[in-house]
Amino acid sequence: xxxxxxxxxxGTPPGPTPAQLSAASAASAASAAxxxxxxxxxxxxxxxxxVLLVVGGLIxxxxxxxxxxxxxxxxxxxxAVTTAATAVGGSxxxxxxxxxxxxxxxxxxxxxxTPASPAAPPATVPARALLTVLNxxxxxxxxxxxxxxxxxxxxxxxxxxxxxxxxPETTVYYTPGSATExxxxxxxxxxxxxxxxxxxxxxxxxxxxxxxxxxxxDWTP
Numbered sequence: 001x002x003x004x005x006x007x008x009x010x011g012t013p014p015g016p017t018p019a020q021l022s023a024a025s026a027a028s029a030a031s032a033a034x035x036x037x038x039x040x041x042x043x044x045x046x047x048x049x050x051v052l053l054v055v056g057g058l059i060x061x062x063x064x065x066x067x068x069x070x071x072x073x074x075x076x077x078x079x080a081v082t083t084a085a086t087a088v089g090g091s092x093x094x095x096x097x098x099x100x101x102x103x104x105x106x107x108x109x110x111x112x113x114t115p116a117s118p119a120a121p122p123a124t125v126p127a128r129a130l131l132t133v134l135n136x137x138x139x140x141x142x143x144x145x146x147x148x149x150x151x152x153x154x155x156x157x158x159x160x161x162x163x164x165x166x167x168p169e170t171t172v173y174y175t176p177g178s179a180t181e182x183x184x185x186x187x188x189x190x191x192x193x194x195x196x197x198x199x200x201x202x203x204x205x206x207x208x209x210x211x212x213x214x215x216x217x218d219w220t221p
Contacts, residue, residue, distance in 0.1 A: 128154075128155065128156070129211045130209060131158060131213055132160075133157055135163065136215055136216050137219070143160040143161060146215055149221050150188075150192070150213070159208065168216065169196055169218045170194050170213070170216045170218055171194070171197070172188055172211060173211065173213075173214065174197070174199060176199040181211055182199075184211055185197050188211060194213075
């Protein structure tokens, strides 16, 4: 039996040489490097595929025609107004409802400060009645001149003339029982400073209607 030159004294087989260990380590390192590179390439490929899928999805969504949301109502002029749905990533279309803010007329600001007090109610308009003006003096055309003054004060003079009776002072007469004529006679007397306001008596003309003003010598226009 031939003894192996490389055998150990205890009879166990010899181990790998340093050269063999170095070659094995280099081979293992190269294999690990190749495996890491493969993992990197695989990760980059997966990322690229994911990006392509996202881009393709966006293109597909943008390219799809948007269905009408509802049948558009037609305005009075007959022109249909359509409402388009907002595309993904886009801006909503302008709406046709409401005024155009770019061309709307600005409203003046509300006034500040103390609000104005409400307007006072109009003064009560005195009752009116037709006037008959009679001259009970010797002054010519006194009734005509007085009638001009009364008309300027807002009264309607129906007749002018003379009265031949005797009246102590200028007097305004109204028909007895007529509340309207009495109110008109008193308003007339207050306006022209005639204190004597009385119901008619039998000596006055019967054919005259309305308020009768008899001018006595105390009358001053």
